[in-house]
Amino acid sequence: MKRPISKTLLITRAGYQQLKNEHDELWFKKRPEVTKIVTWAASLGDRSENADYQYNKRLLRQIDGRLRFLRKRLENLTIVDYSPQQAGRVFFGAWVSIEDDDGNTLSFRIVGPDEIYGRNDYISIDSPMARALLKKQIDDMATVQTPTGSRDWYILDIQYPDANS
Structure with missing residues (x-):
């Protein structure tokens, strides 16, 4: 899955570790396995009609592309940890609960764009919702x-996962 290059280079410590784990899994486990299969398939002779060779060679290129992306991305990201000055206000890394005039509630964490994939409870710091909530306090x-017009949300709760550590 190709992910877009995002403009914000912020990430939580847990998000950074997840990307690092993905890199290590690809580099130390997946790539050597696929390389062995490609080497074995190539030794069988005619590569033009060898499905094992062609499929795994393509897979190896995909792995290498993802590794290049992860290395460059990890090098440029800035890890943001909780700071006591953030208490009581919405900043990067906060878990926020909000409610609209109709009583609909949402709860989510504001994180970097690299962390939102596969999570329904995370939103990107680049999203309009996150931008509108930044620096706000409870009851603001x-x-x-x-796309359908403006919508008002009221902040019910703000929590930081690392605030107690």
Whole structure:
């Protein structure tokens, strides 16, 4: 799955570790396995009609592309840890609970764009919702521009996962 290059280079410590683990899994486990299969398939002779060779060679190129992306991305990311000055306000890494005028509630964590994949409870710091909530406090109202017009949300709760450590 190809992920877009994002503009924000912030990431939580857990998100950074997850990307690092993906890199290590690809580099130390997956790539050597696929390389062995490619070497074995190549030794069988005619590569033009060898499905094992062609499929695994393509897979190896995909792995190498993802590894290049991860190395460059990990090198440029800035890990953001909780700071006591953030207490009581919405900043990067916060878990936020909000409610609209109709009583609909949402809870999510504001994280870097590299962390939102596969998670329904994370939103990117680059999203309109996150931008509207930044620096707000409990009971503040945030107006979010949506395709159907603006919508008001009220902040119910703000938590930081690392605040107690």
